[in-house]
Amino acid sequence: MKKLFVIFLLFYVATFFGQSRKGMFQLDLTSNQHELYVSLPEVVLDGTDDYNRLVFETNSALAQLQEVYGMILEKGIPISDDKLEAMLATSQKLGGDLQKISKLRTIFKVIIPNPTNERLFELATQLELIDEVEYSCLLSLQPVRPPFDIAPVTPNFELFQTYLGANPGVNMTFAWNLNVTGSGIKIRDIEYGFNKNHEELHQINTFLATGMTINSAASVDFTEHGTATFGTVIGHKGLYGISGLAYGATEMILFPEWQISGYNRVFAVSQAIANSVLGDVIIYEMQTGGQGGQFVPAEFNTLIWDLTAAASASGIIVVAAAGNGAQNLNSTYYQNYMNLGNSGAIIVGAGTSNLSHNRIFYSTFGTRVDVQGWGENLFTTGYGDAQNIGNDFNQYYTNFAGTSSATAMVAGCVVVLQSYHFSLTGGYLTGPQMRTILKDTGVPQGNAASGNIGPLPNIQAAMQAIYDNYALSVAxxxxxxxxxxxxxxxxxxxxxxxxxxxxxxxxxxxxxxxxxxxxxxxxxxxxxxxxxxxxxxxxxxxxxxxxxxxxxxxxx
The missing domain is CATH 2.60.40.3080 (Immunoglobulin-like)
Structure with missing residues (x-):
């Protein structure tokens, strides 16, 4: 028999997180179907040894639960070992936290017969009573609502895109005038679908991820959300329609949560990460339920936090919606989430489209929210409620809203600034570095007492800061x-x-x-x-x- 090795990383758990990660799992109140994940100590296998047999033979408490519930453990994060090794190598070069990436090897999906909400919640509770279990995590298997909602000739609608100009916009035209348009940067978007045939998207490098599908049950309200996001970020710049903030980006690829095979957020996020490298930008057009089912950032879920932290540690920038739940992330209910620390993602709240830049009432807020974008009046592709050219679905335009429009707006700024930084230095900014620049140079939020959502990006000032840092480095x-x-x-x-x-x-x-x-x-x-x-x-x-x-x- 081959020799077996078991390594319990209790010291790592205590020192890296600085507090218990238990007690954070919850059921989505709108869903009657979930799946269960568990974070266990790392186990090193020699040869073809079976993980389930090894775990249950070496931990009597887990063995007892296995007997009662008939549970089977499967690899939880569908990212290959080769990709994880590449992420670790990149993180090491960046001086990042390697443990945040290694952590993904310790996460497993728990399979049981008759996986009702009640049985899964009960098992999650029992698992967290075991010392060696770091945390349990429940994820809904039903789609979470997105964060809000050719001929004839289409007029040029850039005039409606007032967010392209200077304050109260982000002054993207300043970058465009210098031919800075996002070139060389790759974007991944996680949500439900988009209309590749839209006149703003069909001629450019916008794609559905290879091997992935869009569920036919995803209604237009779900899929057109992605069309609006894609248009905001990378829409074709021509003589008609709108222009994406980062219209010169190399590509933008959708990684859908809801495939023909079913709804699986973990798989979508994992695949977006697996197909990203240093300098790429991942957009989380997602939210999840918090207190009372009200919407908060997707990373409030512990497993999504771990995935986000791993991506950030390997130099991938994550831009994520704060959610439309009007939740205060500094309140007692969210203390455990806040205690996890900063995942590295740039969290985006929704602000007004005028000079006040006040928080819009529905936006989740708190010190974890970094910057704001327009949560209203963002003219872009999709839906058809603002402009409907010739009653052609491929020529629909909308006024995008919510933390969704805000996130797409900030993501476009991030792509352009990343491209600018690379043009000067030949290197990339990390998520935390980009966040610092956006916050230090942005237009301040108004009425901050209503809840922090941070400043609005100011492209001219951010580019100046990037150049100043570059000039100092070569002085x-x-x-x-x-x-x-x-x-x-x-x-x-x-x-x-x-x-x-x-x-x-x-x-x-x-x-x-x-x-x-x-x-x-x-x-x-x-x-x-x-x-x-x-x-x-x-x-x-x-x-x-x-x-x-x-x-x-x-x-x-």
Whole structure:
């Protein structure tokens, strides 16, 4: 017989989480069908040894429950070992928390005969009485409501997309004017469906994940939610219709929760992660039931939290809806969830579409909510309640709302900023790094006393912060003295310098992408004509005798 090894990670559980994760499972009040997961100590198998036999032979308490309930354990997270190893390698390079990824190996699905809600809840309770069990988790097998809700020629609707402009919008046009549109970034969206044939989506790289299906019982209210999300983020930019915030992104793929085989949120999230790498963006257009069944972030479910934390630790950015339950995540009911710490996801609340940026009454809130997007009046694809061109389903447009529209809006900003960062540095921002930039540079929330949902992204300020960080990282030790005026400049920019600077010193002007747009010598460039430059920020660099100094200017 081959030798068996059992490793109980009790020290890991106590030190990593800093508190018990038990007692957090609950039944979805709207669902009569659930599945049960359990987090057990890690077991190392030698050869083909059977996990069930090993666990039940080495733990008498689990063996007793196995006899009573007839339970069988299956691998809980459908992510291959090779993918987990790749995630661990990436996390190690990032200096991330490897344990958050290894944790996925310890999660198992519990299969029992006659899995009624009552039997599953009872078994979950009994499992958590065993010391070696870290937590039980119940997940609904019925779809959770999404967070809210060609010819003839379609007019150009960008005028209706006021969120593209400056405050109260996110000022995405500033990035577009610099040709920053999300290029090179891949997006994964988790929800129910979308209309690939919509005139804004059929010509671009939008797909249903390979090998996955959309359940035919998913009504238009469910599937058009995805159409609205896709349009907001990556909709085609042309002479008609709308334009996605990150219309230049490489691709956007749907990973549906509700397939022909049934509803399975864990599988959808796992597959989105398994098909993502460092720098990719996953959107959680999902919510789950909290106190009294009111909606909160999907990661309130402990198993989804673990998956999210693993994705974040491996450099994948997760942007997630706060949910439309008007719940205060700082209240006593959610204390155990808050004690888990930060998963790394960017949680998005719903704010007003005006200059106040107040929390909309239905948005879940609290210190765990990071930023806000418009929870109303976000014009995009789908549904047909705002514009219905020729009564053609593929030419429907809507005013998207809820934490769903807010999440799609923030996700588009994240994709564009990730693309910009890569264009400068050749590297990617992690979720926590992106969140810090969004919060530090965003437009402040109004009436914060009503419950925190964070600031609204400000693309221009965020790009400035990214460039400033980049400039600091490549700053030279030696500097030379010069000044420029006026700043901001409209037409002529004048340079002034002392006698110690040679007239033959090199002058360079770079745009916000770090691209060289002008170069000369000081003897020829005491004045630089900026009249033909697009508005935005630029950098003047003067180099002489191995020394250099860079100064920022604004073209207005």
């Amino acid at each position: 030279t030790e030696n500097t030379i003295e010069f000044t420029v005026y006026p700043n901001p400049v409209q037409n002529q920019l004048t340079l002034m310098y002392g006698s110690e600077v040679s007239p033959e010193a090199k002058v360079e002007l770079y745009n916000a992408l770090g691209q060289l747009v002008y170069q000369s010598t000081l003897s020829q460039a005491k004045e630089i004509d900026c009249s033909t430059l697009m508005n935005g920020f630029y950098f003047v660099k003067v180099t002489a005798n191995g020394k250099s100094t860079t100064k920022k200017i604004i073209k207005s």
